[in-house]
Amino acid sequence: AKESTFCTVEAKQILPSEITIEAIKPIAEKLGYVLRDIFRSIDLDLIDLKFEMGVDANGEVLIADVLDNDSWRLRTLDGRELSKELFRQNAAMETVQEAYEFVVTKLRSIRPVKK
Numbered sequence: 001a002k003e004s005t006f007c008t009v010e011a012k013q014i015l016p017s018e019i020t021i022e023a024i025k026p027i028a029e030k031l032g033y034v035l036r037d038i039f040r041s042i043d044l045d046l047i048d049l050k051f052e053m054g055v056d057a058n059g060e061v062l063i064a065d066v067l068d069n070d071s072w073r074l075r076t077l078d079g080r081e082l083s084k085e086l087f088r089q090n091a092a093m094e095t096v097q098e099a100y101e102f103v104v105t106k107l108r109s110i111r112p113v114k115k
Contacts, residue, residue: 042106047073
């Protein structure tokens with residue numbers, strides 16, 4: 001079985017009793033792989049991401065979080081950091097701003113897929 005790099009959740013008291021890792025893992029993996037492929041299409045490397053999941057009134061598992069530049073770590077394909085990791089590393093605020101603006105520019109270059 002192929003081990004996922006996008007789902008490292010442990011069940012330890014974080015899930016309602018009726019929800020299992022098996023229920024959330026496919027959703028988490030799909031989101032990770034879709035975002036990885038989107039970022040790869042614009043020459044960015046998705047290092048990791050975080051998001052929250054919830055359960056609706058019908059018991060269905062949903063992604064319940066905003067996905068933005070604070071949700072993931074991105075790098076250029078040659079390894080340049082583009083995420084808030086720069087802030088954590090005490091980079092100059094101009095450097096952080098330039099990296100975020102670069103990500104926004106890249107994301108705006110994505111065109112919807114016609115079906």
